[in-house]
Amino acid sequence: MEPVAGAVIRGFLDDLEGEVHFDAVADFAAPFPVEIIAAVLGVPEADRQQIRHWTDEILFRRPNDPSTTPAGLEALQARRRYFHALVADKRAHPGDDMIGSLIAAEVTADGATLRLTDVEIVEFATLLASAGSETVTKLLGNAFVLFHRNPGEWRKVVDDPGRIPNAVEEVLRYWAPSQYQGRYSLAWPRYSVDEAGCRRVTMSNVAGFANVPVGVGS
Numbered sequence: 001m002e003p004v005a006g007a008v009i010r011g012f013l014d015d016l017e018g019e020v021h022f023d024a025v026a027d028f029a030a031p032f033p034v035e036i037i038a039a040v041l042g043v044p045e046a047d048r049q050q051i052r053h054w055t056d057e058i059l060f061r062r063p064n065d066p067s068t069t070p071a072g073l074e075a076l077q078a079r080r081r082y083f084h085a086l087v088a089d090k091r092a093h094p095g096d097d098m099i100g101s102l103i104a105a106e107v108t109a110d111g112a113t114l115r116l117t118d119v120e121i122v123e124f125a126t127l128l129a130s131a132g133s134e135t136v137t138k139l140l141g142n143a144f145v146l147f148h149r150n151p152g153e154w155r156k157v158v159d160d161p162g163r164i165p166n167a168v169e170e171v172l173r174y175w176a177p178s179q180y181q182g183r184y185s186l187a188w189p190r191y192s193v194d195e196a197g198c199r200r201v202t203m204s205n206v207a208g209f210a211n212v213p214v215g216v217g218s
Helices: 002-016 025-029 031-041 045-059 070-092 098-104 118-131 134-149 151-159 161-174
Strands: 106-109 112-115 190-193 199-202
Touching: 002 025, 002 031, 025 031, 025 134, 031 045, 031 098, 031 118, 031 134, 045 070, 045 118, 045 134, 070 098, 070 118, 098 118, 118 134, 134 151, 134 161, 151 161
Parallel strands: none
Antiparallel strands: 106 112, 190 199
């Protein structure tokens, strides 16, 4: 996957070369992740961004309403129909990709050899296409904001690229790139009250970056 990812990312960065201003999410973080995971699955290049648009619609929520919108439900069905058609086409025309491998896979259970059904392959493919792309977009968007707000931490990464893996882990810890992600601390937090009288909590981390206090209300 690394060669595919490298080629895709370099392509998007090359398109931005020389630009004085660009939208870091719309022009980079949003479009490239789905290109990678969809290529691995075997989605034709012309269809890959549509997968992203469906996923975005499915995950959209109105303020104070956790339910999927009507447009999101329509997108969910459209995406499912697309992958059903794609799996059927892959069965007729096998390819060297993940969906092709899933079609050819054999599973042994209770002494019987079974193959995955179309429904099973479709559900896996739709999960991977969305979870394997939109979380990367949110991770990068979160990183852009956090490092902008904390330039000292960004300077640590610039000065020592060996810190990049820990920087990624710290962004994942601090702002999980999932709308429905529950988190807990492995150590007791430290509470304090700031100058404005707002109660704050500092969570410990293991990545070597500053513990930025999180506001928890007054």
